[in-house]
Amino acid sequence: MLLEHLHYFAGIVFIAVAALLPIIDPFAGAPIFLAMTSELTPAERARVAKLVAINSFVLLVASILIGAYVLDFFGVSIPAVQVAGGIVVCALAWSLLNGPIAPAVSASTRPTTAEGLRQRAFYPLTMPLTVGPGSISVAITLGANPPRDLRALLTTIVAHVIGVLITAVAIYLCYRYADRLVRRLGATGTDILIRLTAFILLAIGTQIIWNGASAMLHEVLRPSAPASLAAIAQRRAAAGLRAGGKQASAGQATGRRPTRAPAMTDCFARGQGRREPTGPAKVLLTAIRRDPAHVPKALAM
Numbered sequence: 001m002l003l004e005h006l007h008y009f010a011g012i013v014f015i016a017v018a019a020l021l022p023i024i025d026p027f028a029g030a031p032i033f034l035a036m037t038s039e040l041t042p043a044e045r046a047r048v049a050k051l052v053a054i055n056s057f058v059l060l061v062a063s064i065l066i067g068a069y070v071l072d073f074f075g076v077s078i079p080a081v082q083v084a085g086g087i088v089v090c091a092l093a094w095s096l097l098n099g100p101i102a103p104a105v106s107a108s109t110r111p112t113t114a115e116g117l118r119q120r121a122f123y124p125l126t127m128p129l130t131v132g133p134g135s136i137s138v139a140i141t142l143g144a145n146p147p148r149d150l151r152a153l154l155t156t157i158v159a160h161v162i163g164v165l166i167t168a169v170a171i172y173l174c175y176r177y178a179d180r181l182v183r184r185l186g187a188t189g190t191d192i193l194i195r196l197t198a199f200i201l202l203a204i205g206t207q208i209i210w211n212g213a214s215a216m217l218h219e220v221l222r223p224s225a226p227a228s229l230a231a232i233a234q235r236r237a238a239a240g241l242r243a244g245g246k247q248a249s250a251g252q253a254t255g256r257r258p259t260r261a262p263a264m265t266d267c268f269a270r271g272q273g274r275r276e277p278t279g280p281a282k283v284l285l286t287a288i289r290r291d292p293a294h295v296p297k298a299l300a301m
Helices: 002-024 026-036 042-074 078-098 114-130 133-142 150-176 178-221 224-254 280-290 292-300
Strands: 268-270 275-277
Touching: 002 026, 002 042, 002 133, 002 150, 026 042, 026 078, 026 114, 026 150, 026 178, 042 114, 042 133, 042 150, 042 178, 078 114, 078 133, 078 178, 133 178, 150 178
Parallel strands: none
Antiparallel strands: 268 275
16 A cells, blocks of 8 residues: 555656656756856856746746636636747747847846845746746646545645656756856857757747647637538538439439339339249248248248
8 A cells, every 4th residue: 555655656756847847948948047147146146046946946836736726716728828928938039049148237237136136036037938838837737637535635736846846956956057067068059059049949939829829719719610510411411402302303304203222022023924022032932942841941031
């Protein structure tokens, strides 16, 4: 029994990590994080990385636990979240793709205070750069169908929290040591990696918008599907009636009866002045003639 519970717990943790970590992809976001915090000192960058990890943990856990209820309360669907978040992701990716890698920052715009660092850590570094609409949608999906049993519910919640914690630790490590990665790549390699990552981020934002828009269009067009099927059935029935009417009118014009498929009761046909059996009646009569003493056996055929 204990082994089964541990297997269930480990499976939930693995599903949470496997679903969230590839979408967040902190390794690919590390160069962009470094480019957007190029004016900070290493100590400030480390603090911002820690704040981003904490904010990501809180957002993902909240999305898993109460995300579906919040969206239902405000009447907002997941496709709408995907479209709005995809637009924000595309705007951020476009600015990174066309802007300078390390822009000059004046002293007036440099966030030297703790409040400025917290604001920078939440937007845009945490949302939408790290925890975007894609990861939020996945987190809401993970917590959309909680088990009804209390023990299974608590086990699932704890497993989801641990899975999100592992993801947040991966985010912190990738952002905290992003400068070492860039140092190994060099200036040209960093430029290429950041541009390529920004282009991939733009493609991801476009895909998120398309997923949300296609889901909305499917919801709009789906009610008309039964009506269209009924119209097709009515047209086919009308076409069949018109074809039957044409065949009957053609038979009346030529003096012939409409052709029909032979029934099983049509066992006799007119021969030379007498009726000759055909079909099953012919087989029955042949059996009786061959063995008159076993008439019941012939009838059993």
